[in-house]
Amino acid sequence: MKTxxxxxxxxxxFCASAYFLMLQRLFVGGKKVTEKLxxxxxxxxxxxxxxxxxxxxxxxxxxxxxxxxxxxxFMEEMEVFCKxxxxxxxxxxxxxxxxxEGKQNEPLMQSFEHFCTRxxxxxxxxxxxxxxxxxxxxxxxxIVDIGLLLLNxxxxxxNTGNIFPKSAWVSFGENAALLLYFNLGVLxxxxxxxxxxxxNTCSGKKYTRILIPSFIFIVFADIFFIxxxxxxxxxxxxxxxKKKIEx
Amino acid sequence: xxVLIHDLDRAYDDRLAPKCDRMIAADGKYAxxxxxxxxxxxxxxxxFMKDTLQQVCRLIGQADxxxxxxxxxxxxxxxxxxxxxxxxxGTSTPFSTYRGKQMHHTxxxxxxxxxxxxxxxxITEAEKDTFRYRAERNAVNDGFERAEVVFVSDISGSExxx
Numbered sequence: 001m002k003t004x005x006x007x008x009x010x011x012x013x014f015c016a017s018a019y020f021l022m023l024q025r026l027f028v029g030g031k032k033v034t035e036k037l038x039x040x041x042x043x044x045x046x047x048x049x050x051x052x053x054x055x056x057x058x059x060x061x062x063x064x065x066x067x068x069x070x071x072x073x074f075m076e077e078m079e080v081f082c083k084x085x086x087x088x089x090x091x092x093x094x095x096x097x098x099x100x101e102g103k104q105n106e107p108l109m110q111s112f113e114h115f116c117t118r119x120x121x122x123x124x125x126x127x128x129x130x131x132x133x134x135x136x137x138x139x140x141x142x143i144v145d146i147g148l149l150l151l152n153x154x155x156x157x158x159n160t161g162n163i164f165p166k167s168a169w170v171s172f173g174e175n176a177a178l179l180l181y182f183n184l185g186v187l188x189x190x191x192x193x194x195x196x197x198x199x200n201t202c203s204g205k206k207y208t209r210i211l212i213p214s215f216i217f218i219v220f221a222d223i224f225f226i227x228x229x230x231x232x233x234x235x236x237x238x239x240x241x242k243k244k245i246e247x
Numbered sequence: 248x249x250v251l252i253h254d255l256d257r258a259y260d261d262r263l264a265p266k267c268d269r270m271i272a273a274d275g276k277y278a279x280x281x282x283x284x285x286x287x288x289x290x291x292x293x294x295f296m297k298d299t300l301q302q303v304c305r306l307i308g309q310a311d312x313x314x315x316x317x318x319x320x321x322x323x324x325x326x327x328x329x330x331x332x333x334x335x336x337g338t339s340t341p342f343s344t345y346r347g348k349q350m351h352h353t354x355x356x357x358x359x360x361x362x363x364x365x366x367x368x369x370i371t372e373a374e375k376d377t378f379r380y381r382a383e384r385n386a387v388n389d390g391f392e393r394a395e396v397v398f399v400s401d402i403s404g405s406e407x408x409x
Contacts, residue, residue: 010281061282065384066323069330070279076320099343099350107322107384110377114321117371218343218350225288225341232289240340242356243292245305 001030002053003197006046008037008060008071016136017059020094020129023187024057027194037074046074047081055090055124055197058112061132062097065107079119090124090200091116092193096132100217102207103128109205124196125203127189131210131217134224135186138179138210145175182210250310251409254317254327255402266409267314269306273327277334286337292355294334304337308356312363313391314409316402319368322377338389347387354390362391365409367402 005025009015025032033053035046050056060071067075082088093112095105105128116123129135152168180187185208196203210217229235251267253259257274264270277298285295286304294301307313318325324332339352364382366375379396386394397408 010279011283015282063280063282064329064332064336065381065388066329067321068279068282069326069333072320072323072326072329076326101349104349104384107377107381110373110380111321111323114371114374114377117373118321214350221343222341225284228284229288229341232285234285234288234291237289238291240342240353240355241291242308243302243305243337245302245309 001055001198001200003028003030003032003055003057004046004049004053005032005034005057005059006037007034008058008068008074010038010068010070012038014136014140015061016096016132017061017094019136019139020096020127020132020186020190021057021059023183024059024094024190024194027191028055028057028197030198037071039070040073043074043077047078050078050081050087050089051085053089054200055092057092057094057197059094060096060108062095062105062108065104067108067111075115075119079115082119082121088120088122090122090197090202092124092197092203093126094129094190094193095126096129096135098131098133098221100130100209100212100214102130102209104130105207106205123202124200125193126205127186127193128205128207129186129209130207131212134212134217134220135183135210138182142176142179145172145179148172182212185209185211248310249312249314249409250307251314251316252307252328252331253315253405254325255405259405262406263316263409266406269310271303271306271331273325273331275327275330277330279330280333280336284341287341291340292337294337300331300334303331304335304355307335308338311359312361313359314363314365316365316367316405319366319370319374319378322370322374322381324364332385346390349387351388357390359389359391361393361395362386362389363395363397365397365399365405367399367405370398 009017149172156165193203254273317328382394
């Protein structure tokens, strides 16, 4: 069995879609191919991968309550390609949005269902994820935690000869457990959809989110943008102003 | 101010222009959004890509009424129209708030009146339902008081609907 994972994020790196597809791959067996869809130049290469695949998993961000325009262009071409080549793979979708409610991905999911109907493909279901950006940050924090653990271990060996600094490991374990907790909803539903992909069945549409209370999430989101805007300079360029058109 | 976005042939421009204050012809000759958030964090209400959509959020943000004429594609806007909307998130600010019992961004230009969509092309009943739902979501997200969706089989008389 072959599964093609299509990362539809327009970002070159560190995108949430890549993170969720990476997690989804853990729950799928057989031959796995990951492709990146950013520009029309990627279309022919990806379509070539679809000829012998049984399942396709789209990973994409929610843009303005829907599918990003560059993905819509690909889907139109894919519809024609699948009809011409009599292809009927199952289509699955992992959509993520920056807001905390995964349910906000519902219009996007509906459009994927309509796409499958028109293209003669089998709709396999999807997972809509709220707080996608912040969940992506948790993976970066996990990598930082591993780095800190290694650094503390090296310092411990140099200073005391102890290769197992207990306090560093306890701290790492606590942080890792917390990050894992934030991701539990996502892991559960991706594992569930992975089972459906393996059995070539429909998993339905499921919505989940980062496991943080909304009022805390909003505060963190605002702080995140204040910090980014400070370093990128937008904070000092009429950050919240009603900008007029420069004719 | 009434702003019109359409994906029709440019031959329609002369007929549609008198029906609105500003018009955006979605001809697809521009780049898709790169998801960098620069229009929030680096150069507010302006895209880093120097094409015809660089300041489109400033135009849409000042619309009292936004009218969109689009071809149906899976209950979604056409890629050319969606491209314009994707590039217009600078109408809001990066700050978060609650509207319609869900999280959204605060509005840079305040409240608007009407988000109207005129959909043409072959469409199923299920896709119509999705379009109505989508327009309502768009209206809440972008701070429009109400949404309206019209489905037409013949686009030739579309200016009468604007």
